[in-house]
Amino acid sequence: MNNHTRGTKHVILRVLLYLFVILVVLVTLYPYFVMFTTAAKSRAEIYSTDGTLLPIHWLWQNFKDIWTLAPLSRYFINSLIVAGGSTLIAIICGIPAAYALARMKFKGKKIFLGIVIISQMFAPVVLLVGIYKIMSTFGMTDSLVGLVFINAAFNQAFAIWLLRGTFISISPEMEQAATVDGCGKVSALIRILLPVAAPGIVTALIFVFINAWNEYTVALTLISTDVLKPLTVGITIFNGYNMVEWQYLFASSLFATVPVIILFVLIEKHLVGGLTSGGVKG
């Protein structure tokens, strides 16, 4: 009898578990479902009082039209430049810093790590007034180069944090052996540590890339020339004064979202381990 009730209880718990998981999945996917179905509707269908769940006719044409209605391919390239450029700079600056923080002892190390964390408290949006001023002095207010540097700088803390965590988790013995053999620190880093640390580096790369790709506020403030806008700012062109062209807004949103989601799913497993473990070790 006892065994029987325990069995029933187990079954009920399993059912509840599945119900909960299904509910979470449905709610999470709902906005993407809305984005996708609305992107394939006609404007009349979207604004009609008799709403539909699925498009009456799937207007795949919308996904083609957006590329001629707006300079979407320019926006796409701009996003690639900003995300790619800032990732490159953030990693090139971040690797030596993370290496020093993981492998060397020096005065001010703790202070530097503290500053790295505190810098996280200043989101770009709080510093917009200052960022705008600095960019004006450099003549970079309306340029992609400016966006590249801002994104690189504001992702520096995360890059260092992730990379340092990766480097610490790798035993320094191999590099030490190489240095004894007359190999310099730089070449030991490049030839020995970096290949072993590749998964961690890729995680940091993708993470910075996604952050820069999705950035909105700084780009909105700094960029005024239409052909220099990245996707996040550019697609709001469909958010007109009188009427929002939801079908075009969502079609272009999907083009902006899907590549990033794929990247994110690829690194998801490594990312959080890196985030939390980097902090624990001194």
Added chain:
Amino acid sequence: MKKKKPFAAVEPYLWLLPSILLMTVFILFPIFEVFRTSMSEVSKAGLIKGFCGLDNFTKVLRGSTFKLVLHNTIVWTVAVVVISTVFGFILALVLNNKFRCRKAVRAIVVFPWATSLIIQAGVWKFIIDKDYGALNTLLMKIGLISSPVNWTPTPQAYFAWEIFVGIFVTVPFVTFCVLSGLQSIDNSYYEAATVDGANYWQKLFKITLPLVKSSLTVSTVLNIIYVFNSFPIIWTITKGDPASRTDTLVTYLYKLAFYKGKSGEAAAVSVIGFLILCLCASIYMVVSLRKEEE
């Protein structure tokens, strides 16, 4: 060997140099500029005319708008962080079980984290629209309502929806931080506890919670900073309107700086926001240090 010593002393700093340069120019200089602007009289065109002490701060603090905006910011931050943390924690516990399609479910749960906030906010703006929104359509098709519901009759209702979207995009981060903590827990703890006759809740509070505490702390601290500074959700859905009823500090300072040409006051709001975050950080430090002493 001896000749190398002076170099060895400066070497670590050389490795740090590129990173320090990057952050100095693009973070430290703007911070300095914000503080300087907050204590300067600024022309509409953004030119600094001269030092004016704390004038900008008194101007900002005197108005009733600031009180409202500060109140909104606190409600926004506390509501989003607390609810996301509780729900994200529960979701992590559930996802840590073995079940079918677990990998796929975990991949799906990460979607909102990977999507640009501006896009996520745009979709939700469409979903909750009272005239043609997707939520009304859905509920009418499945027969839960017979005529469209106005989901946003008041500014507070709009603000509540913004908080909902904030939670929606914040939960995945908490979930994955906790999951990584859960995976590092050795199963033998639970086995030993089961032998000792501990029930589910005892295991949860005596084993799980203490062991994922550090992960939860990391996610909570980062979330407080991110949510406090979050701009795109509110900007997309209401732009802080009507009359600042849904403004938080960041949307308010954005309007001050770039719509009303009051950079000085905007910078003062930035500084106040930063001081509030510092205060939270130091309270957190004091509390966690005291706990360690116990």
